[in-house]
Amino acid sequence: MTSPSSADPAARPLRADAERSVRTILEAAERVLSANPAASMEQVAEAAGVARTTIHRRFATRQALMDAMADAAVAQLRAVVDEGRPETAPPLVALHEITANVLRTKISWRFALDLPAAPGSPAAQGQRDVARRCLELFGRARDLGLLAARTDLEWARRVYYALIGEALHGDDAGTDPDVLAGRVVDTLLHGLAPAAEPAPPLNRCRRSVAAPAPAGEGWEGREPWGGCLDRDGSADA
Amino acid sequence: MTSPSSADPAARPLRADAERSVRTILEAAERVLSANPAASMEQVAEAAGVARTTIHRRFATRQALMDAMADAAVAQLRAVVDEGRPETAPPLVALHEITANVLRTKISWRFALDLPAAPGSPAAQGQRDVARRCLELFGRARDLGLLAARTDLEWARRVYYALIGEALHGDDAGTDPDVLAGRVVDTLLHGLAPAAEPAPPLNRCRRSVAAPAPAGEGWEGREPWGGCLDRDGSADA
DNA sequence: GACAACCGCGACAGTCATGTTGCAGTTCCA
């Protein structure tokens, strides 16, 4: 977890105890704001075991704290996606590995990963990068026949993100991330119908996803790796 | 849309203009709070074209307004689920119909349907009822061989809710609800892999969903029909 | 050991939102 101060190379490095304080504040903020997004800075300070003025010393405003949380969480996310080797490992192996890694990260940074990233911020760039690599991984899988040839990659990415988000809700959120990852990948690829006997379609035009892929970088919505959402400023959803 | 006053049979019925005001306030609140969950009562009043005191005349507190929104939206949801005849129509027909209906409703009441329902409120009861009927519909589908025999119905319900939620995000949110419903149902049943040629599993135990069904009524998370969330009081966009 | 960095304390100012109130004008319904 990089501290915000080390994100600014021009800034003098913090003393070790200040580094620890920053990390403690970010982790406490994640816990407190996950439980109640409207919690006050005072409540975050109490959870971190520091004075409110100490938070203000390190983060000028409440928004600055949120931005730092988002940046730190997305940096963590990028790292665990890297570990899954999406460009080089066999696609399904990479997919499973990345899914498990992302689930672990999201467990710890659920709130921070759902924060809307400020445009141009490291978090926003990181989100875009992760989404791009996800699309590329799905593209490789499709090229290898692991996804239906007509798969809309953008829809696939959104479904994948939604399943990851959902895997962390409910009573089984404490389940091993590898088990959850298996479930997510299996549901993503095979759905709920019995294997090898697809049900007759409801309509004659049997396309899994017919809509054209949306243009450009307009990704949004609830990514398993975090994501911006159109409810501006809000943490929920 | 029933007004909150008519939900209280002991209360005298409102005059017609007051009924219109209440409806206008609820609809304006949905629009304004969807865009910004932290919007003030003043902003809701402006959007509704009434004075803030008029809102306070009909809803004692901000929370009372939210509760009324949730109750009204869930009543609407129950109605559109009824229209899909989940108990009597063939399961896939019912599923498609209900999905399209729910998408239409959720388009108009997205914020209200995501509000946490107060325990014991009509909204909470309605949510439970809808979830129960969803599980029953999936049970019927499984009994007819339309879902894999080992399907975890609770996971299926959560996946279904997640897909409905996701269908409303992204650039294609303006797409016809029937098209979106087709997409949701198809993805739910068949996933993204090519039809009739399931990919070899990553692990030898090839179960689509192995975890036992969670107990009782502990449903939570993001239902397509709305749902409580563990972020208390937050609407988080 | 010196010194700079770090932290906590308590207070203060400002902003914002909510909830309430009385009163006068308007609208609807029997």
Add this chain to the structure above:
DNA sequence: TGGAACTGCAACATGACTGTCGCGGTTGTC
């Protein structure tokens, strides 16, 4: 048509939260 219900206005009180500040004590690093 009369009267009750409905609504808007402006003000007020309260509470909560954020951001800032000066100062003194503590800690870490060279």
